[in-house]
Amino acid sequence: LISFGGGVISDMGGFAASIYQRGIDFINIPTTLLACVDAAVGGKTGVNNNFGKNLIGTFYQPKAVYCESSFLKTLSSRELAAGMAEFIKMATMFDDSILDFIEKIDEKSFLNATCENEIFTQIIARSIELKSRVVEQDEKESGLRMLLNYGHTFAHVIENFTDYKLYLHGEAVAIGMVMANQLALNLRLLDKMQSQKIKDILLKFSLPISYKINNVDEFYEAFFMDKKSSNKKINFVLASPLGKGLIKGDISKEDIIATLREFQ
Structure with missing residues (x-):
């Protein structure tokens, strides 16, 4: 699985990879600064619910993280x-x-x-x-x-x-x-x-x-x-x-x- 996008994408993609077939490989390609410096790195995955932030999630490490700084030139x-x-x-x-x-x-x-x-x-x-x-x-x-x-x-x-x-x-x-x-x-x-x-x-x-x-x-x-x-x-x-x-x-x-x- 490839997660290509910001922090929400890496969190959701990593979580999906961690539970599908009891875990499949995934990589992160972060396209926002926040994802590059934090969200896409470290293996914390998760989704929010009505009770709070990231209360449903796993620790699941990506096989690789590819950061390309030129993506950041497109950001607000x-x-x-x-x-x-x-x-x-x-x-x-x-x-x-x-x-x-x-x-x-x-x-x-x-x-x-x-x-x-x-x-x-x-x-x-x-x-x-x-x-x-x-x-x-x-x-x-x-x-x-x-x-x-x-x-x-x-x-x-x-x-x-x-x-x-x-x-x-x-x-x-x-x-x-x-x-x-x-x-x-x-x-x-x-x-x-x-x-x-x-x-x-x-x-x-x-x-x-x-x-x-x-x-x-x-x-x-x-x-x-x-x-x-x-x-x-x-x-x-x-x-x-x-x-x-x-x-x-x-x-x-x-x-x-x-x-x-x-x-x-």
């Missing part, structure tokens, strides 16, 4: 920015020196897809290098790989509450990173300067950084549909500091609610 600025959000996620969790590289990218030529192919190639190569290293150590997401979900605990709730129609996945992740950073800031795990740095980088690429929560209690309860929650505790992925991820599952309901209220 919004799609490119969404892919950049996932790259920013990787840098924030594992290598803050990449944030310096991102800050030097000319955002206008990047968002217009007129930048040198070398920029896209470097982004893809660095992302795959980081993610491969993580997946090799923790393929089934029992520890280290959970850090790749930075921003996603909040993002999945936002996507679900907006029926997956208002935001691209990378846009929701951008907002989720800001929310996660605010929680880390309130817990004194991250300082204001570092939190602001991520906001500034996201804004540089025209990514959203805010979401209005209408019902804090409903938003909080939705966290428990997250795959990282266990024993009635929510495992949040936080930056502490930039370039180093932390999984924290002992945050009180009061502290979580207080952070959510800042987004009302």
Whole structure:
């Protein structure tokens, strides 16, 4: 089976391959930046349902992933920015020196897809290098790989509450990173300067950084549909500091609610 397209295609194609005849070979040919840097690499497959994001899925590795940067020249600025959000996620969790590289990218030529192919190639190569290293150590997401979900605990709730129609996945992740950073800031795990740095980088690429929560209690309860929650505790992925991820599952309901209220 060949999955040719963006992240949704690689997720669905991989899932279909994993269950058809108890598993057949498949390859991914990602055509969006988000798929190149994240979705098509690592073997996580799945589909959404009415209860949440990717709640039906498998871990099933593709036989190969072919990334062709020239496909990215066909993308809208919004799609490119969404892919950049996932790259920013990787840098924030594992290598803050990449944030310096991102800050030097000319955002206008990047968002217009007129930048040198070398920029896209470097982004893809660095992302795959980081993610491969993580997946090799923790393929089934029992520890280290959970850090790749930075921003996603909040993002999945936002996507679900907006029926997956208002935001691209990378846009929701951008907002989720800001929310996660605010929680880390309130817990004194991250300082204001570092939190602001991520906001500034996201804004540089025209990514959203805010979401209005209408019902804090409903938003909080939705966290428990997250795959990282266990024993009635929510495992949040936080930056502490930039370039180093932390999984924290002992945050009180009061502290979580207080952070959510800042987004009302």
